[in-house]
Amino acid sequence: QKEVEQNSGPLSVPEGAIASLNCTYSDRGSQSFFWYRQYSGKSPELIMFIYSNGDKEDGRFTAQLNKASQYVSLLIRDSQPSDSATYLCAVTDTGNTPLVFGKGTRLSVIA
Protein backbone atom coordinates (compact mmCIF):
# COMPACT_ATOMS: atom_id res chain seq x y z
CA GLN A 1 0.00 0.00 0.00
CA LYS A 2 1.31 3.40 -0.99
CA GLU A 3 1.85 5.64 2.00
CA VAL A 4 2.96 9.18 2.63
CA GLU A 5 4.05 10.08 6.12
CA GLN A 6 4.15 13.51 7.69
CA ASN A 7 4.42 14.71 11.24
CA SER A 8 1.04 16.07 12.22
CA GLY A 9 2.51 18.89 14.27
CA PRO A 10 1.71 21.47 15.25
CA LEU A 11 5.00 22.94 14.21
CA SER A 12 5.42 26.35 15.76
CA VAL A 13 7.99 28.84 14.47
CA PRO A 14 8.47 32.52 15.21
CA GLU A 15 7.78 35.06 12.53
CA GLY A 16 10.77 35.51 10.24
CA ALA A 17 12.22 32.08 10.96
CA ILE A 18 12.60 29.16 8.56
CA ALA A 19 9.90 26.50 8.76
CA SER A 20 10.98 23.01 7.71
CA LEU A 21 8.33 20.48 6.74
CA ASN A 22 9.21 16.88 6.02
CA CYS A 23 7.59 14.00 4.21
CA THR A 24 8.52 10.42 3.39
CA TYR A 25 6.84 8.13 0.89
CA SER A 26 6.78 4.38 0.42
CA ASP A 27 6.35 3.90 -3.33
CA ARG A 28 9.67 4.02 -5.17
CA GLY A 29 7.75 4.37 -8.43
CA SER A 30 6.51 7.82 -7.46
CA GLN A 31 7.41 10.40 -10.07
CA SER A 32 5.86 13.69 -9.05
CA PHE A 33 5.81 15.30 -5.66
CA PHE A 34 3.63 18.15 -4.51
CA TRP A 35 3.19 20.47 -1.60
CA TYR A 36 -0.24 21.92 -0.98
CA ARG A 37 -1.33 24.42 1.62
CA GLN A 38 -4.78 24.15 3.15
CA TYR A 39 -6.34 26.80 5.31
CA SER A 40 -9.10 25.72 7.64
CA GLY A 41 -12.35 25.27 5.76
CA LYS A 42 -10.74 25.81 2.37
CA SER A 43 -9.59 23.63 -0.47
CA PRO A 44 -5.90 22.76 -0.87
CA GLU A 45 -3.89 25.15 -3.00
CA LEU A 46 -0.75 24.15 -4.82
CA ILE A 47 2.48 25.65 -3.53
CA MET A 48 5.08 23.71 -5.48
CA PHE A 49 5.79 20.53 -7.35
CA ILE A 50 9.10 18.81 -7.89
CA TYR A 51 10.08 15.73 -9.82
CA SER A 52 13.87 15.83 -10.01
CA ASN A 53 16.31 15.16 -7.24
CA GLY A 54 17.67 18.29 -5.63
CA ASP A 55 16.24 21.64 -4.72
CA LYS A 56 13.63 23.77 -6.38
CA GLU A 57 13.10 27.33 -5.25
CA ASP A 58 10.09 29.58 -5.74
CA GLY A 59 10.11 32.80 -3.79
CA ARG A 60 10.22 32.02 -0.09
CA PHE A 61 9.59 28.32 -0.72
CA THR A 62 12.16 25.63 -1.45
CA ALA A 63 11.22 22.04 -2.14
CA GLN A 64 13.85 19.36 -1.73
CA LEU A 65 13.64 15.86 -3.16
CA ASN A 66 15.80 12.86 -2.44
CA LYS A 67 14.46 9.84 -4.28
CA ALA A 68 17.09 7.49 -2.88
CA SER A 69 15.91 8.28 0.64
CA GLN A 70 12.27 8.65 -0.47
CA TYR A 71 12.17 11.99 1.21
CA VAL A 72 10.62 15.33 0.30
CA SER A 73 10.80 18.53 2.25
CA LEU A 74 9.50 22.07 2.07
CA LEU A 75 11.35 25.02 3.52
CA ILE A 76 9.57 28.30 4.10
CA ARG A 77 11.92 31.22 4.62
CA ASP A 78 10.92 34.39 6.44
CA SER A 79 7.81 32.70 7.77
CA GLN A 80 4.76 34.93 8.14
CA PRO A 81 1.66 34.50 10.28
CA SER A 82 -0.28 34.13 7.02
CA ASP A 83 1.71 30.96 6.37
CA SER A 84 -0.10 29.33 9.29
CA ALA A 85 -1.99 26.45 7.71
CA THR A 86 -1.86 22.72 7.19
CA TYR A 87 0.72 21.64 4.62
CA LEU A 88 -0.03 18.53 2.65
CA CYS A 89 2.60 16.44 0.94
CA ALA A 90 1.33 14.40 -2.00
CA VAL A 91 2.90 12.03 -4.49
CA THR A 92 1.80 10.34 -7.69
CA ASP A 93 3.30 8.15 -10.34
CA THR A 94 1.29 9.51 -13.25
CA GLY A 95 -1.27 12.24 -13.78
CA ASN A 96 -4.03 9.71 -14.22
CA THR A 97 -3.57 8.10 -10.84
CA PRO A 98 -4.78 9.75 -7.67
CA LEU A 99 -2.47 11.69 -5.46
CA VAL A 100 -1.51 9.89 -2.30
CA PHE A 101 -1.64 12.44 0.49
CA GLY A 102 0.04 12.60 3.81
CA LYS A 103 -2.16 13.58 6.72
CA GLY A 104 -0.62 17.04 6.73
CA THR A 105 1.51 19.07 9.09
CA ARG A 106 -0.08 21.97 10.88
CA LEU A 107 2.21 24.99 10.88
CA SER A 108 1.75 27.87 13.27
CA VAL A 109 3.80 31.03 12.72
CA ILE A 110 3.81 33.14 15.83
CA ALA A 111 4.05 36.90 15.50
Next chain:
Amino acid sequence: GAVVSQHPSRVICKSGTSVKIECRSLDFQATTMFWYRQFPKKSLMLMATSNEGSKATYEQGVEKDKFLINHASLTLSTLTVTSAHPEDSSFYICSATNYRDISNTIYFGEGSWLTVV
Protein backbone atom coordinates in the same frame (compact mmCIF):
# COMPACT_ATOMS: atom_id res chain seq x y z
CA GLY B 1 -1.87 27.66 -13.07
CA ALA B 2 -4.89 25.75 -14.24
CA VAL B 3 -8.31 26.61 -12.84
CA VAL B 4 -10.80 24.13 -11.51
CA SER B 5 -14.20 25.45 -10.51
CA GLN B 6 -16.79 23.79 -8.30
CA HIS B 7 -20.42 24.65 -7.88
CA PRO B 8 -22.17 25.13 -5.56
CA SER B 9 -19.72 26.24 -2.89
CA ARG B 10 -22.29 25.64 -0.18
CA VAL B 11 -25.53 23.69 -0.22
CA ILE B 12 -28.04 22.71 2.39
CA CYS B 13 -30.49 19.96 1.61
CA LYS B 14 -33.11 17.94 3.38
CA SER B 15 -32.47 14.38 4.40
CA GLY B 16 -33.55 11.98 1.67
CA THR B 17 -33.04 14.36 -1.22
CA SER B 18 -30.28 14.33 -3.83
CA VAL B 19 -27.65 16.96 -4.44
CA LYS B 20 -25.46 17.47 -7.49
CA ILE B 21 -22.02 19.06 -7.34
CA GLU B 22 -20.28 20.17 -10.51
CA CYS B 23 -16.58 20.29 -11.17
CA ARG B 24 -15.26 22.11 -14.22
CA SER B 25 -11.80 22.57 -15.62
CA LEU B 26 -11.96 26.09 -17.00
CA ASP B 27 -8.85 26.45 -19.09
CA PHE B 28 -7.71 22.91 -19.81
CA GLN B 29 -9.04 19.51 -20.70
CA ALA B 30 -9.10 16.96 -17.93
CA THR B 31 -9.32 13.31 -18.89
CA THR B 32 -9.23 12.42 -15.23
CA MET B 33 -10.86 14.07 -12.25
CA PHE B 34 -10.79 12.98 -8.65
CA TRP B 35 -13.39 13.42 -5.94
CA TYR B 36 -12.42 13.77 -2.30
CA ARG B 37 -14.33 14.16 0.92
CA GLN B 38 -13.01 15.83 4.03
CA PHE B 39 -14.65 15.86 7.43
CA PRO B 40 -13.76 18.70 9.80
CA LYS B 41 -10.20 18.47 11.08
CA LYS B 42 -9.67 15.23 9.19
CA SER B 43 -7.55 14.24 6.21
CA LEU B 44 -8.65 14.32 2.62
CA MET B 45 -10.21 11.01 1.64
CA LEU B 46 -10.28 9.95 -1.98
CA MET B 47 -13.75 8.80 -2.97
CA ALA B 48 -13.39 8.02 -6.65
CA THR B 49 -11.47 8.57 -9.83
CA SER B 50 -13.54 9.87 -12.70
CA ASN B 51 -12.44 9.17 -16.25
CA GLU B 52 -14.01 10.93 -19.19
CA GLY B 53 -16.32 8.65 -21.12
CA SER B 54 -16.08 5.69 -18.77
CA LYS B 55 -17.28 4.53 -15.40
CA ALA B 56 -15.73 5.98 -12.30
CA THR B 57 -13.47 3.90 -10.12
CA TYR B 58 -14.57 4.01 -6.50
CA GLU B 59 -12.40 3.56 -3.47
CA GLN B 60 -13.14 0.78 -1.06
CA GLY B 61 -16.02 1.62 1.23
CA VAL B 62 -17.53 4.27 -1.04
CA GLU B 63 -21.00 3.33 -2.26
CA LYS B 64 -21.17 3.84 -6.00
CA ASP B 65 -24.96 3.82 -6.00
CA LYS B 66 -25.06 6.57 -3.43
CA PHE B 67 -22.34 8.76 -4.89
CA LEU B 68 -23.04 8.91 -8.61
CA ILE B 69 -20.22 10.28 -10.72
CA ASN B 70 -20.57 11.34 -14.31
CA HIS B 71 -17.71 12.61 -16.45
CA ALA B 72 -19.41 13.26 -19.75
CA SER B 73 -16.92 15.73 -21.18
CA LEU B 74 -13.29 16.68 -20.86
CA THR B 75 -14.17 19.72 -18.79
CA LEU B 76 -17.01 18.56 -16.55
CA SER B 77 -17.49 15.94 -13.89
CA THR B 78 -20.47 15.77 -11.56
CA LEU B 79 -20.97 14.12 -8.20
CA THR B 80 -24.53 13.40 -7.13
CA VAL B 81 -25.15 12.48 -3.53
CA THR B 82 -28.37 10.48 -3.63
CA SER B 83 -30.74 10.07 -0.70
CA ALA B 84 -28.52 12.26 1.41
CA HIS B 85 -28.35 11.77 5.16
CA PRO B 86 -26.86 13.98 7.88
CA GLU B 87 -23.76 11.79 8.02
CA ASP B 88 -23.05 12.77 4.40
CA SER B 89 -22.52 16.35 5.54
CA SER B 90 -18.95 17.10 4.60
CA PHE B 91 -16.60 19.14 2.44
CA TYR B 92 -16.46 17.66 -1.05
CA ILE B 93 -13.51 18.61 -3.23
CA CYS B 94 -12.75 17.75 -6.82
CA SER B 95 -9.41 17.87 -8.52
CA ALA B 96 -8.26 17.53 -12.09
CA THR B 97 -5.12 17.02 -14.06
CA ASN B 98 -4.23 18.50 -17.42
CA TYR B 99 -3.17 15.54 -19.50
CA ARG B 100 -0.87 17.79 -21.54
CA ASP B 101 1.02 18.89 -18.44
CA ILE B 102 4.08 16.67 -18.08
CA SER B 103 4.44 17.64 -14.44
CA ASN B 104 1.24 15.71 -13.66
CA THR B 105 0.15 18.59 -11.49
CA ILE B 106 -3.27 18.11 -9.97
CA TYR B 107 -5.36 21.20 -9.28
CA PHE B 108 -8.19 21.43 -6.79
CA GLY B 109 -11.55 23.08 -7.03
CA GLU B 110 -12.70 25.42 -4.29
CA GLY B 111 -14.70 22.69 -2.61
CA SER B 112 -18.37 22.32 -1.81
CA TRP B 113 -19.75 22.31 1.70
CA LEU B 114 -22.74 19.99 1.97
CA THR B 115 -25.03 20.17 4.99
CA VAL B 116 -27.84 17.66 5.20
CA VAL B 117 -30.56 18.58 7.68
